[in-house]
Amino acid sequence: MFLFDNLLCMLLGISFTVWFTLLLVFIIVPAVFGVSFGIRRLYMNTLLKIFEWATLRMERGAKEKNQQLYKPYSNGIIAKELASLEQEMQEMRRSGSGSALGGAEFEMSDIFHFCRRGVESIVDDEVTKRFTAEELESWNLLTRSNYNFNHISTRLTVLWGLGVLIRYGILLPLRVTLAFTGVGLLVFLTSLIGLLPNGGMKSFLSEKAHLMCYRICVRALTAIITYHDSENKPKNGGICVANHTSPIDVIILSSDGCYAMVGQVHGGLMGVIQRAMVKACPHIWFERSEVKDRHLVAKRLSDHVADKTKLPILIFPEGTCINNTSVMMFKKGSFEIGCTVYPVAIKYDPRFGDAFWNSSKFGMVNYLLHMMSSWAIVCSVWYLPPMSREESEDAVQFANRVKAAIARKGGLADLLWDGGLKRDKVKEVFKEEQQKLYSKVLVGGAEDRSRS
Amino acid sequence: MGSTSSTLSKIPNAEELSQETGFTSAHLARLFERFEALDKDKKGYLSPQDFEAIKELALNPICDRIIGAFFSSGQEMLDFSSFVRILAHFRPIDNNRPKEPNSPDPINSRINKLKFAFQLYDQDKDGKISRNELLQVLRAMLEKQVTEEQLESIADRTIQEADLDRDDAISFEEFRKSLEKVNIDHKMSIRFLR
Numbered sequence: 001m002f003l004f005d006n007l008l009c010m011l012l013g014i015s016f017t018v019w020f021t022l023l024l025v026f027i028i029v030p031a032v033f034g035v036s037f038g039i040r041r042l043y044m045n046t047l048l049k050i051f052e053w054a055t056l057r058m059e060r061g062a063k064e065k066n067q068q069l070y071k072p073y074s075n076g077i078i079a080k081e082l083a084s085l086e087q088e089m090q091e092m093r094r095s096g097s098g099s100a101l102g103g104a105e106f107e108m109s110d111i112f113h114f115c116r117r118g119v120e121s122i123v124d125d126e127v128t129k130r131f132t133a134e135e136l137e138s139w140n141l142l143t144r145s146n147y148n149f150n151h152i153s154t155r156l157t158v159l160w161g162l163g164v165l166i167r168y169g170i171l172l173p174l175r176v177t178l179a180f181t182g183v184g185l186l187v188f189l190t191s192l193i194g195l196l197p198n199g200g201m202k203s204f205l206s207e208k209a210h211l212m213c214y215r216i217c218v219r220a221l222t223a224i225i226t227y228h229d230s231e232n233k234p235k236n237g238g239i240c241v242a243n244h245t246s247p248i249d250v251i252i253l254s255s256d257g258c259y260a261m262v263g264q265v266h267g268g269l270m271g272v273i274q275r276a277m278v279k280a281c282p283h284i285w286f287e288r289s290e291v292k293d294r295h296l297v298a299k300r301l302s303d304h305v306a307d308k309t310k311l312p313i314l315i316f317p318e319g320t321c322i323n324n325t326s327v328m329m330f331k332k333g334s335f336e337i338g339c340t341v342y343p344v345a346i347k348y349d350p351r352f353g354d355a356f357w358n359s360s361k362f363g364m365v366n367y368l369l370h371m372m373s374s375w376a377i378v379c380s381v382w383y384l385p386p387m388s389r390e391e392s393e394d395a396v397q398f399a400n401r402v403k404a405a406i407a408r409k410g411g412l413a414d415l416l417w418d419g420g421l422k423r424d425k426v427k428e429v430f431k432e433e434q435q436k437l438y439s440k441v442l443v444g445g446a447e448d449r450s451r452s
Numbered sequence: 453m454g455s456t457s458s459t460l461s462k463i464p465n466a467e468e469l470s471q472e473t474g475f476t477s478a479h480l481a482r483l484f485e486r487f488e489a490l491d492k493d494k495k496g497y498l499s500p501q502d503f504e505a506i507k508e509l510a511l512n513p514i515c516d517r518i519i520g521a522f523f524s525s526g527q528e529m530l531d532f533s534s535f536v537r538i539l540a541h542f543r544p545i546d547n548n549r550p551k552e553p554n555s556p557d558p559i560n561s562r563i564n565k566l567k568f569a570f571q572l573y574d575q576d577k578d579g580k581i582s583r584n585e586l587l588q589v590l591r592a593m594l595e596k597q598v599t600e601e602q603l604e605s606i607a608d609r610t611i612q613e614a615d616l617d618r619d620d621a622i623s624f625e626e627f628r629k630s631l632e633k634v635n636i637d638h639k640m641s642i643r644f645l646r
Contacts, residue, residue, distance in 0.1 A: 118518040121508035
């Protein structure tokens with residue numbers, strides 16, 4: 001009996017040690033030093049291959065049942081008829097009048113082709129499509145993003161089951177451990193650094209501590225981030241402006257650079273973190289009452305910006321989380337301050353899961369659990385060149401200009417930007433092309449007939 | 453992918469609309485999003501200009517007639533229910549639906565599809581396609597590619613073949629007869645996903 005217990009304890013002890021060592025060596029130490037083994041990228045590529053396989057199987061299953069797969073990302077309502085005009089007309093001729101001459105002549109039914117094409121354009125045209133048809137719509141083995149339940153074969157179900165085991169059994173505990181480590185370290189280190197006198201050493205240490213803890217948090221989410229154009233990274237005395245999809249945006253940006261955060265003072269755990277952070281370097285936290293006073297807010301921001309030793313401020317001008325397909329109207333407050341603005345575009349890869357936080361549906365903890373139990377969070381960050389307000393434009397126009405730049409870079413739809421949208425009539429030339437095609441089929445056929 | 457239930461709550465009479473047109477609630481939700489996307493000024497209805505703004509539609513030789521079919525009663529405002537009712541013509545025919553003896557034909561029946569196509573020709577709505585109306589359609593579809601004489605000869609031949617009562621115009625019955633063998637369902641249907 002005792003022997004068995006001892007054995008068990010030993011086994012548990014050993015596995016725990018191994019587990020912890022692996023964690024330390026492969027995740028925490030690289031995070032501390034800012035290097036990467038590339039494990040996450042390998043993981044991402046493997047996942048993509050598996051997703052493609054899963055989708056192909058589903059498509060095969062759907063084809064057997066002669067149904068169409070629902071494609072959530074193509075925003076398509078209809079499957080467009082791809083046959084060209086000539087092919088269609090030949091089909092009609094063959095099945096229609098059965099004319100022995102075989103030549104194409106005008107039939108009353110020819111109008112159907114144009115009619116249907118026209119209505120298809122009304123229901124769904126290329127301009128509003130967000131993804132092209134060629135892009136493989138993969139299913140990422142998460143039930144929450146699967147709309148094709150009836151097409152899953154047994155093999156896929158097994159794979160999915162395996163996925164659930166791995167995600168909730170292995171990945172989730174790992175990530176929660178890391179998250180606690182990261183946050184705990186952050187609070188501990190910043191409080192420690194806060195004891196030092198203000199000066200170069202303090203800022204240096206604070207920077208290192210912040211970066212390290214955020215990198216651990218990034219690994220806690222298995223976020224695979226690609227940074228582009230790092231030469232445009234925000235500098236002191238400026239404001240960094242980005243599009244907002246989820247609270248994770250903060251972690252993503254902060255693991256690559258140091259920013260001064262802006263926000264309301266919270267209670268609970270968030271409050272503890274906030275108070276600790278502000279000891280090490282100046283962040284801007286507002287009391288709830290102060291938030292209403294716009295002048296106060298603007299003043300504090302300008303004061304911060306004027307001090308060149310302070311870090312650039314990170315602001316999300318949309319004011320709320322948007323679902324990462326578009327950029328909504330920017331609130332003009334941050335653009336009135338009159339300093340350099342560094343725009344940043346963040347785009348999440350939807351194949352790995354939806355990072356959008358719908359605050360009306362899920363609370364913060366629920367959301368974080370969701371994020372931690374998905375496969376990975378893959379995103380791209382683009383640092384755009386700095387912009388400043390020009391003489392001729394006011395804050396709103398400046399805000400729109402920045403918004404347009406961010407939307408363009410991230411490949412997001414720019415909503416509410418109708419400044420340059422001109423109503424130009426489609427050139428007559430294009431219409432002629434359609435007519436030429438049709439006439440070729442008709443008249444060409446007539447010529448064949450007269451020859452025979 | 454959006455929340456269907458919240459979109460559905462914005463659609464007035466969604467249940468009735470679904471019954472009448474045969475679109476599922478998922479389709480209706482999607483179409484409503486499309487309706488809102490086309491309604492750029494957020495008026496709550498569509499005008500002919502909203503249709504003309506669709507670049508792909510403007511390429512179509514008969515785009516004016518198609519737009520006219522949506523605004524057939526001469527009004528300038530198209531609400532969502534009317535939009536959907538017209539689009540319902542293009543749903544594939546449900547062969548499985550049991551036909552109740554006294555209920556009217558569904559919107560996407562073969563007859564109704566033909567009626568829709570007929571009105572594209574018959575612009576003055578007198579119930580007949582006159583030679584002139586036929587010429588107009590041919591001109592729209594062929595414009596400068598063929599001569600006026602060729603157009604006229606095509607028109608003459610078409611009327612000759614279809615016009616059974618020799619009144620030099622094609623009535624709806626004659627139209628329907630001439631298209632008896634054509635697979636209307638295939639040609640006048642759009643594959644709505646899911």
